Amino acid sequence: MNDYQLLKDYVRAHIPYYVLAIALIITSNVDQSALPRVLGQFMDELQQGTITHSSILHYSLLLLFITISYAALFGIGQYTVMRLGRKFEYTTRQQIFYKFTTLSESYYSKQGTGKLLSYVMNDVTSVRESISNGVNQTTNAVFLLISCIVMMLISGIPISLLVISVCPLVIIPFLVVYFGPQIKKRSMKVQEALATMTESAEEQLGGIRVTKTFAMENIAQTRFGQTVDDIRDSQLKLVRMSSLFQALLPFLGSISLVISLLVGGYMTLTHRITLGNFVALTLYLRIIMGPLQQIGNVINMMQRSRASLERVNRLLAEVPDVGDSDDALPLNHIKEIRIEHLNFAYPNTDNNVLRDIHLHIQAGRTIGIVGKTGSGKTTLVKLLLRVYNPASGSIRINGTDILNISLDSLRQSIAYVPQGGFLFSTTIRDNIAFSNREAPMSEVEAAARQAMIYDSIASFPNQFETKLGERGLTLSGGQRQRTSLARGLMKKASLLILDDSMSAVDAVTETNIITRLRQERKGKTTIIISHRISAVRHADEIIVLDQGQIVQRGTHEQLLAAGGIYASLHQIQEEGLQHV
Numbered sequence: 101m102n103d104y105q106l107l108k109d110y111v112r113a114h115i116p117y118y119v120l121a122i123a124l125i126i127t128s129n130v131d132q133s134a135l136p137r138v139l140g141q142f143m144d145e146l147q148q149g150t151i152t153h154s155s156i157l158h159y160s161l162l163l164l165f166i167t168i169s170y171a172a173l174f175g176i177g178q179y180t181v182m183r184l185g186r187k188f189e190y191t192t193r194q195q196i197f198y199k200f201t202t203l204s205e206s207y208y209s210k211q212g213t214g215k216l217l218s219y220v221m222n223d224v225t226s227v228r229e230s231i232s233n234g235v236n237q238t239t240n241a242v243f244l245l246i247s248c249i250v251m252m253l254i255s256g257i258p259i260s261l262l263v264i265s266v267c268p269l270v271i272i273p274f275l276v277v278y279f280g281p282q283i284k285k286r287s288m289k290v291q292e293a294l295a296t297m298t299e300s301a302e303e304q305l306g307g308i309r310v311t312k313t314f315a316m317e318n319i320a321q322t323r324f325g326q327t328v329d330d331i332r333d334s335q336l337k338l339v340r341m342s343s344l345f346q347a348l349l350p351f352l353g354s355i356s357l358v359i360s361l362l363v364g365g366y367m368t369l370t371h372r373i374t375l376g377n378f379v380a381l382t383l384y385l386r387i388i389m390g391p392l393q394q395i396g397n398v399i400n401m402m403q404r405s406r407a408s409l410e411r412v413n414r415l416l417a418e419v420p421d422v423g424d425s426d427d428a429l430p431l432n433h434i435k436e437i438r439i440e441h442l443n444f445a446y447p448n449t450d451n452n453v454l455r456d457i458h459l460h461i462q463a464g465r466t467i468g469i470v471g472k473t474g475s476g477k478t479t480l481v482k483l484l485l486r487v488y489n490p491a492s493g494s495i496r497i498n499g500t501d502i503l504n505i506s507l508d509s510l511r512q513s514i515a516y517v518p519q520g521g522f523l524f525s526t527t528i529r530d531n532i533a534f535s536n537r538e539a540p541m542s543e544v545e546a547a548a549r550q551a552m553i554y555d556s557i558a559s560f561p562n563q564f565e566t567k568l569g570e571r572g573l574t575l576s577g578g579q580r581q582r583t584s585l586a587r588g589l590m591k592k593a594s595l596l597i598l599d600d601s602m603s604a605v606d607a608v609t610e611t612n613i614i615t616r617l618r619q620e621r622k623g624k625t626t627i628i629i630s631h632r633i634s635a636v637r638h639a640d641e642i643i644v645l646d647q648g649q650i651v652q653r654g655t656h657e658q659l660l661a662a663g664g665i666y667a668s669l670h671q672i673q674e675e676g677l678q679h680v
């Protein structure tokens with residue numbers, strides 16, 4: 101996608117409206133440029149003493165007609181362009197958000213939320229302004245200038261006088277060439293500083309509770325203050341440069357007026373032009389100062405939005421690194437999973453986080469995964485969900501390589517309950533019924549009972565209709581985890597993965613949940629990752645991960661008998677319980 105593709109495509113798709121709007125604006129300019137000429141003629145008749153009551157009425161009506169038709173034509177033209185600009189803004193925002201949903205986790209781990217928000221907010225607005233105001237002001241400026249020059253010539257203003265009066269304005273293109281790139285550079289710095297500030301605000305607000313409990317408000321204020329200072333500095337630099345540029349344009353316009361007064365005044369005195377011509381010339385010069393300033397504005401705006409357009413184009417052209425292959429097959433039901441020689445390192449890292457993993461999960465079995473923190477447990481299930489592609493080796497589901505299974509059907513077949521159960525700022529019901537908003541209430545309640553959160557929800561005044569605050573913070577950590585668990589159970593997928601999803605739940609409740617799960621998921625495949633032996637002890641097979649490798653496997657009894665990491669973990673936890 102080239103840098104202007106997005107804009108080209110949009111304008112091409114709406115070309116009839118743009119042509120109509122431009123035609124309206126051009127007509128309004130021709131209309132407006134007739135105004136000084138009419139006034140000039142009126143002035144001449146006044147000087148010659150040929151003016152009558154009816155000609156005064158005639159001139160007044162003519163001026164009124166010019167003014168009304170200008171307002172109507174220009175107004176409709178401008179409205180059409182602005183409307184197209186707004187449409188561009190919301191369709192592009194939708195396109196960007198759609199793109200966000202297709203990109204993989206590795207993209208998000210490289211980009212901060214502030215930068216991503218800045219695409220949707222600042223960049224799109226900047227491009228919209230440039231197309232709306234750009235089309236309006238460029239058409240207006242160029243055609244008003246042309247119409248004024250043509251009208252001046254038709255009115256009989258000598259070319260020599262016209263050339264000498266317009267002479268200072270010829271400097272404008274040189275000014276633009278000098279100022280343009282500098283304005284662009286400074287404006288990019290402002291955009292970057294804005295993105296950094298948004299990111300910092302996101303982080304400081306996200307962590308405000310931690311900051312407050314540590315009484316570290318000063319540090320938060322200083323960190324955020326630095327980003328605001330950076331914006332102020334770069335914005336001031338930009339404003340200084342743009343103001344100088346903007347001021348030079350009317351200055352040159354005024355010089356041209358001074359010249360016209362000197363030379364035109366002298367020519368009027370010596371009767372080489374009429375008084376009407378002289379009045380028309382000064383009026384024309386005043387009118388064309390507007391378009392000249394607009395040209396400056398447009399150039400500034402274009403410089404500013406070019407960087408934004410480049411960024412949005414680059415984002416829209418981003419190809420997700422995890423996607424469906426051309427011959428991807430749908431998956432209906434997970435029966436058997438076979439992992440062979442699986443190795444994996446996170447993008448842009450050298451260290452293999454998973455090494456030579458072999459695992460065969462037969463349909464209906466429960467697999468427990470234990471291991472020290474950072475041993476690769478979550479990474480293994482992320483590969484099962486194809487959040488990342490394996491570096492080497494294979495994962496086969498029902499005999500088909502996971503790379504040839506459609507992503508949508510794969511993820512539909514798996515209910516994944518992560519440790520940090522993110523909840524949306526909506527009702528508890530909607531959170532639990534996330535995978536099926538149309539599900540009957542009885543199913544939502546059953547999932548809540550299974551996750552042992554039903555009684556807590558029932559005690560809230562609005563029960564399942566209770567709205568959760570931002571990120572579900574009105575719930576305790578354990579309640580949040582159990583609501584997230586209910587959401588996973590509600591999915592009724594053929595594979596359930598609990599990724600340390602009961603770490604904030606007390607041991608007794610966890611045991612009760614696991615007991616119920618074992619009864620209700622009989623014959624269904626389940627993977628339970630946990631730091632607590634009690635959560636995995638009943639699994640058909642338990643694997644122990646250490647530094648990315650499976651170092652032990654077997655049933656609870658076999659692993660206890662074998663000694664090693666599992667047995668010592670068990671011993672530590674049993675002793676811990678005895679001391680309670």
Ligand SMILES: Nc1ncnc2c1ncn2[C@@H]1O[C@H](COP(=O)(O)OP(=O)(O)OP(=O)(O)O)[C@@H](O)[C@H]1O
Pocket residue numbers: 209446447449453471472473474475476477478479480600
């Ligand atoms: N997005 C990432 N980019 C780079 N490295 C990562 C990423 N996510 C995890 N890691 C690294 O991969 C290793 C395994 O992490 P993983 O989350 O799989 O461990 P875990 O066994 O689930 O740990 P825990 O029990 O603490 O949840 C760790 O060393 C971690 O630092």
